[in-house]
Amino acid sequence: MSTAAIVILVVVLLAVLFAAGWFFGGQARSRRLRNRFGPEYDHRLETAENRRVAERELTEREKRHAKLSLRPLPDAARVRYAEQWTQVQERFVDSPHEAVADAEELVHTVMRERGYPMEGFEQQAADLSVEHASAVDGYRAAHEIRDRNDQADTESLRTALVHYREIFRELTGDTAEVPVQRADEVDNHDERKAHHA
Structure with missing residues (x-):
């Protein structure tokens, strides 16, 4: 060769x-x-x-x-935010539009405290996707519903709240399952309580 x-x-x-x-x-x-x-x-x-x-x-x-300089939440902050989330969910029954707005703001507050930059929604979603990829689609969907807040029906707002809860739980490390009640479920529960009283 x-x-x-x-x-x-x-x-x-x-x-x-x-x-x-x-x-x-x-x-x-x-x-x-x-x-x-x-x-x-x-x-x-x-x-x-x-x-x-x-x-x-x-x-x-x-x-x-x-x-990024991300940090975990201190235990006291986690407890405080969990209490605030419970209040948001309770408010949903009477004021779903306001509750969804409050849920979004609470998610943003937790993000800021954890050290996430708040440079606009798309960048927030991109930053979250690295550690919380499973919840980012829901975060986007909740944001879209929130953007049309005045035109969104109660069931869409409930869906948005569920999505915000998912990203909130991932950000705070909270694994407790707390369902978002429908307005008719709360009304029935109140009627049963009154009937048994």
């Missing part, structure tokens, strides 16, 4: 190895990002021009997130 043939063979072999490494490295990166971001990964694929752009953005989110 001539020297030229050996050089060509080595160059081809190196090119094949490089291509295989690039392909399998890309597959591993995609798998890692899909596992980290879950539904948010799919959301970015749908809204980005292609997979590479979507994955580059998700990688940039991770880098930005690593630079």
Whole structure:
């Protein structure tokens, strides 16, 4: 075999190895990002021009997130916020529009205390997606309902409150399950209490 043939063979072999490494490295990166971001990964694929752009953005989110000075809530703050959340949920029965607005504000308050920058909704969602990917779709849905607050019916507002509760619980580390009651459930409960009294 001539020297030229050996050089060509080595160059081809190196090119094949490089291509295989690039392909399998890309597959591993995609798998890692899909596992980290879950539904948010799919959301970015749908809204980005292609997979590479979507994955580059998700990688940039991770880098930005690593630079944030996030901190856990002190126990006293967690208890205080849990009490405030209970008040928000109780207010929903009589004032669903106001309760949803209060829920959004309480989520923002917790985010600020945890150290999240508040640079606008899309950036908030992007920052949250790194650690709380499972709740970001709901956070977006709640925000959309909140944006049309005056036109939203009570059931839509209830859905928004449930979504806000999900991100609130993730941010505070609260795992207690407290259902959001419908107005008719509260009325029936009050009637049963009055009947038994």
